[in-house]
Amino acid sequence: MTVKTVHKxxxxxxxxxxxxxxxxxxxxxxxxxxxxxxxxxxxxxxAVEVTxxxxxxxxxxxxxxxxxxxxxxxxxxxxxxxxxxxxxRLHIHTVPTLHFVFDRTSERAADMNALIAQAVASRxxxxx
Numbered sequence: 001m002t003v004k005t006v007h008k009x010x011x012x013x014x015x016x017x018x019x020x021x022x023x024x025x026x027x028x029x030x031x032x033x034x035x036x037x038x039x040x041x042x043x044x045x046x047a048v049e050v051t052x053x054x055x056x057x058x059x060x061x062x063x064x065x066x067x068x069x070x071x072x073x074x075x076x077x078x079x080x081x082x083x084x085x086x087x088x089r090l091h092i093h094t095v096p097t098l099h100f101v102f103d104r105t106s107e108r109a110a111d112m113n114a115l116i117a118q119a120v121a122s123r124x125x126x127x128x
Contacts, residue, residue, distance in 0.1 A: 019092060020048040023057055027098075030085045031075075039074030041066035046103045050096055057096035060103040068102045075100035 024045050031043050042064035049058045063071050075082075079098040087095045 016050050016052065016054075019054065019090075020050045020057070022090060023050070023059075023086060023096070024048045026086055026089045027059060027082060030082055034085060035078055035082070037074040037078055039067070039070040040078070041071060043071065043075070046105065054092065054094045054096050057098055059098055059100045061100060062103050062106050072100055072102050 024047070027048070028045050031040065031045075044062045044064070045059060046062055047060045049060075051057070059075075061071075061075070076099070079100065083095055083098055086098075
């Protein structure tokens, strides 16, 4: 008699997305309400990537105004404080170590929009 084992597909990838999403929401609130570092200005958390073992989380953020390098330093220095805040909010065994990375996507998008507008304007001048 042969016994077949049926392997159930793991829901781990889906759980990883849910954890990352929850970390993003909680960090947004923690940074806005509890972080008092003057280097950290108006920060928007763009995305969070969590490693499969939940040991590390790369947090991508953008900045409305201020110095990106100083803000990155401030956030990375406050990572322990923010992780402790997450530990109180999240109901998972391992709260990841946070690594903050400045996300230049919105800057690049604005530059591309300006280039497109410039190209359209020069094209309409040439057609006249």
